[in-house]
Amino acid sequence: MTIAQNLKAVRERIAAAARRAGRSPDDIALMAVTKTFGPDDIRAAYDAGQRLFGENRVQEFAGKFQAVRDLTDAGFHMIGHLQTNKAAKAVEVFSAVDSVDSVRLAEKLNAAAATTRKRLPILIELNLGGEESKTGVNPVSQEFGALLEAAARLDHLEFRGLMTIPPLTGDPQAARPYFRRLREIRDRIAARNLPSIRLATLSTGMSHDFEVAIEEGSTCVRLGTAIFGERPRKA
Ligand SMILES: *Cc1c(COP(=O)(O)O)cnc(C)c1O
Numbered sequence: 153m154t155i156a157q158n159l160k161a162v163r164e165r166i167a168a169a170a171r172r173a174g175r176s177p178d179d180i181a182l183m184a185v186t187k188t189f190g191p192d193d194i195r196a197a198y199d200a201g202q203r204l205f206g207e208n209r210v211q212e213f214a215g216k217f218q219a220v221r222d223l224t225d226a227g228f229h230m231i232g233h234l235q236t237n238k239a240a241k242a243v244e245v246f247s248a249v250d251s252v253d254s255v256r257l258a259e260k261l262n263a264a265a266a267t268t269r270k271r272l273p274i275l276i277e278l279n280l281g282g283e284e285s286k287t288g289v290n291p292v293s294q295e296f297g298a299l300l301e302a303a304a305r306l307d308h309l310e311f312r313g314l315m316t317i318p319p320l321t322g323d324p325q326a327a328r329p330y331f332r333r334l335r336e337i338r339d340r341i342a343a344r345n346l347p348s349i350r351l352a353t354l355s356t357g358m359s360h361d362f363e364v365a366i367e368e369g370s371t372c373v374r375l376g377t378a379i380f381g382e383r384p385r386k387a
Contacts, residue, residue: 155193156200158379159184162362166373169363180366183229183355185376187212188383191219197379198223206250206374208232210242217245231315231355231374233287240264248273250315250355253289258302258309265308273310275355276303278337280330281319288316291337300341313353313371314338324361331356331368 153161159182167177184197185206194205194216205228207213213228220226229248239260242249252258252274265272276299279288289296303311314337318330334354357365359378366373376383 155196155379158381159197159200159202162375162378165363166366169366173367175366179371181372183231183372183374184379185231185358185374186216186380187232187376189380191216193380194220195223198226202379203227204372205229206231207246210234210238210245214241214245236260240267243268243272248275248312250275251277251287252299252303253277253279253287254295255298255302258299258306262306262308271308271310273312274303275313275315275353276300276311277315277317278334280316280333283319286317286319291333313355315353315355317358318356318361324364327361328364328368331365331370335369 163182166180166182170177170180181204182202183204183206184202186194186197187208203226205226207228208231210230220228227247228245229250230242230246231250234242234249234251234257236257239257243261243264249261249272252261253276258274261272261274277288278291279286280291282290289299303309314334316330316334318327321327334356338354353372354370355372355374357370357373359375362370362373362375
């Protein structure tokens with residue numbers, strides 16, 4: 153199967169899952185996750201109509217950036233853990249950061265975006281499984297409250313929603329409560345009606361569980377393996 157064929161197949165599965173859930177397929181964005189894959193694969197996806205891309209490492213994407221920067225109508229989002237000392241570089245190469253998980257990082261991104269005079273779209277990443285190994289902010293922590301407040305206050309950030317990666321199990325149904333919880337947290341924040349917060353995006357669901365994520369309200373599924381095939385194992 154080619155990248156174009158895989159994209160077509162996943163778009164059909166996204167549309168079918170949306171219809172099953174009584175949702176419009178247009179309300180669900182498909183992000184192609186290109187970590188470990190090269191510029192040629194990004195371009196192949198682009199040529200097949202894909203415009204939204206995700207990468208999880210600043211250094212890795214910085215190396216591909218020159219080769220894809222002519223794709224000016226494509227969006228490249230940072231979706232992995234971002235260290236504060238790489239915030240400026242991230243703002244330089246990415247069009248959005250979907251993995252903001254601390255006030256300190258939000259402030260660094262805001263300062264970097266201010267120098268470019270652009271507003272950087274961000275998502276706050278939540279750690280819903282309480283896993284030590286995962287990044288993301290705990291939704292019942294003070295840090296989350298402070299981060300919401302910072303996201304609303306910092307002028308060069310445009311706070312668009314929430315992102316999460318549920319604990320990984322073999323069973324997509326096991327992720328369902330986490331997808332649901334993400335939506336409930338979004339709805340609770342939206343109900344507060346803060347004028348500076350219009351969060352709509354729920355970025356969740358990966359190759360093995362995106363259909364369940366769509367049933368539970370995801371507005372952006374992030375797919376790597378289902379589009380590009382298995383990633384080479386890390387050395
Ligand atoms: C790698 C990655 C994905 C895609 O994972 P697949 O299982 O290959 O679809 C999605 N989100 C994040 C944050 C990732 O790092």
